[in-house]
Amino acid sequence: MNVIWRNSISCVRIRKVPHRYQSGHHPVAPLGTRILTDPAKVFEHNMWDHMQWSKEAAATARKKVEENSAERVLLEEQVDQKTEETMKEFSWDHVKANAANCFSRMHCLTMPEQKNHCRKSAGSADGQSKAGSDFSNLDAKEHRKGPVKTELFPGSSATFRILEVGCGVGNSVFPILNTLQNAPESFLYCCDFASEAVELVKLHLSYRAGQCCAFVHDICDDGSPYPFPDGILDVILLVFVLSSIHPDRMQGVLNRLSKLLKPGGMLLFRDYGRHDQTQLRFKRGHCLSENFYVRGDGTRVYFFTKGEVHNMFCKAGLDEKQNLVDHRLQVNRKRQVKMHRVWVQGKFQKPLHLTQKSSKLVFLPLSHG
Template sequence: MATEDTPVMAETTLPVRTKQPKQQLSKGMEHMRCYVAVDDSRKAATSPSAGEDAYGVPATYEPVRKPTTAPSEDNPQKRSDPFQFGTRYLEEGDDIFAHNAWDHVEVDAQYSEFIEQQTIFQRENQVNDFDKKRFNENPEKWWDKFYSNNQANFFKDRKWLVQEFPVLGEVTKEGYGPVTVLEVGAGAGNTAFPVLAMNGNTELKLHACDYSKKAVDIIRAQPAYIDQTKAVLQADVWDAAGEDLPPGLEPGSVDVILMIFIFSALSPGQWTQAVRNIHTLLKPGGEVLFRDYGRGDLAQVRFKKGRYLDENFYVRGDGTRVYFFEEQELRDIWSGKLSDRTLDAAGEEAPAFEIVDLAVDRRMLVNRQRKLKMYRCWMQGHFRKPLQSSIDASAKGPAGAMEEQGSTVK
C-alpha cells in the first residue's frame, strides 16, 4: 500500500509503431527510378495533352495487332471469357492501374533511350577475364548452387501452359494415344508437374531433363513424382548442348519438346549443338514449343556494372548466365541460317527447322501499390522438324493435329 512517502512511478506510454510502407524500389533497380516509377501528379485516368507520352504509351501509340476483344466502351474489363493473354490493349485515357498487365505495349522514346544508354554502360563495365572464365567453364556448378539455395520455391508452377501451347492440352487428353514429351531445362519441375497433374492420357511418356543434378534431385523428391501409380514422368540429368542424348530416349522418339527459358542459359557457342540434339530426338514432324527472353526485357536493362559477359549475354548475381534474343536471330538459329555458327567442329551444317510461328510478346506489368510500370519482352516460338518424303503423314504424332489447328502462338 502506497503512502505519501512512497515514490510514484510515472506512467509510461509505449511508442506507437507506425507501419512502414514497402520500399518502392530495390537497390538493384534504384538507377531505373525515373523510368519505371509512375508520377502520381499525372492522373492515369486523364488523357495526356496532345503529343505527350503517358505511362509508357506514346501519344501516337498503335497496337501491334488488332484487338480481338469487344470495343472498350462495351467491354470495360478489356477481357475475353475465359481471359486470354494478348487481348488487353492499353489506350489513351485508360487507367493503367485498372489491371496488372497490358499487352503489346511498345516502350516510349525515353525508355528506349535509356536502354541504349544502359547497353553502352554495361559494355564499358563488363565482367573481367578471370570471372568470364570462371562463369563459363562450369555453368552447372552455378545452377546446382542456385537450386541448393532455392529448392522448389523460387519459380511458380506455369499454369498458362495450355493457354500458350494448346498442343499440351491435346496430347494429355484421355484416349489420345502414345506420345512422348520432353522438357529441356526442367528446373524444379514447374512445367513438368502441371502437365502431369492435368494428364488423362495413360500412354503419355513425359521426360524432364535438366543440366543441374540438384534440380533433378528436387523433382525426384516431390510427392507427385514418388507417388506416380504409373511411371509417366521420368526426370534425368542431361546437358542439352552435350554429345549424348537423354537417358531412355532414342533418336526420332520424341513428339513434342518444351524449351521454356532454357535456351537463354546456353552460351552462343552451344546453340548449334543444342539445336542438333533437339533435331535428332524429334520424330519427323515433331514440334518444339519455345519461350525465352527478348532483347530489351527489364531483366536485361536492369543489369549494372560487372554483369556483361558478351553481346546480349550476362551473368546474374547468383552466377547463372542469361542471353536475350531478337526475333530474326532466333529465326536464323532454328532455320539453320546463322552464318557464323552454322558449322560445328566436324564441319556439318546446322539442322533446319520449319518456323511455324515466332513472335515478340511485349507486356507492361504494373504494381498498383508501389506505382511501378515494368516493360517485359519475351520470345515465343513454334518450330517443326520437317517431314521426310518417305515418312507417311501418320507418323506426325501431334504435328498433324497442329497443322489442322493452325499456330499455337497468338
C-alpha cells in the same frame, strides 16, 4: 506463363485425345487479349499484352544497354567455359524454397477445389475428373490381367511424348501432367542439370512414374545420352533455358534437340528478348560479350532478337511456324512500379518428310494429294 505452354501443348495434342475426353473449358480472359486502352487503369492488372514502345522508350532502352555493356568482364576473370555452364543455376537452399512456394501455390492455393490434393497418394493425379477415374479403373483392370511387359525405355509404349528441358522443381511439369491425365498414351520426359531439383520433382505427390520420367542431364554435353532414342518426341519445351548457355554453344544444343523430334514434331521456345527489363537492370561490369551478361550468382543470360532465333532454329533443320516478339507491361500494384518485358516466342517444326539427294538432305513439303 505455364498456361501458355499448356495451351500450346493442348493445341498440338488435341487431335490425339479421344473426343469424349477433350475439355470444353476455356479461360475467361485468354492470354494476349488484355490490352491497356486507358493509362489511368494501368495498375488494375498485373500484366498487359501487346505493349508498343514509344520511340523515346526504345531510345532510352538502347542507351541503357550501351551504358551497361561499355565495360566488359575481363577474359581472365571469366570462369572457365565448361565449369561455368555446368554449374547449378541456383543453390540448394534456393531450390528448396522455390519448391515449397511453387508446390503450395500451384497445387493447393490455385486449385481450391483440390484442397486435399497434398494428402493424396503418389499415384493420384491433380484435379482428377470422372474421365480420369475411368482411366484409373482401366489401369486397374489391366493390372489384373497379368504382369506388365518390360519396357525397352521409359515411355516406349506411349504414342505421344513431350520433353521439357530445364524443368527445375516442376513448375511446368505438374500442370502438364494434369493436362495429360486423361490421355494415358501420353508420356512426359523432363530434365535439369541440378540433381537436387530433379529429386524434388520425383518426390512430389503428383509425380507419376508411369507417365513421367525425370532425369538429370547437361544439354551442353553432346556425349550425354538421353533415356530414349532419337526421333520419337512430339513436343519439346525450351523455356528460358537457351539464354543461360554461351552463344558459342547454342547452335550445338539446338542441333541435338532437333534430332530428338520425330518428323512433324514441334519445339516450343520462349526466352528473353533484346531490351527486356532484366537486361536494362544490369550494372556496368556484368557484360561478358554483346547482349550476354553474368548475374551476381554467376549464372549467365543472353537476350535474343527474332532474327537470331530464326537463324539458329533453321540451321538446326526446323521450319519456323511462329516467331514473334512478345512485348508486355508487368506492374507491381503494391509498389506502383511498371516494367517493360520483352520475350521471344516461337514454334519450330521438324519437316514431315526427308529424302536424300546428291548426298545432301533435302526437305520436302507434305503431300496433300
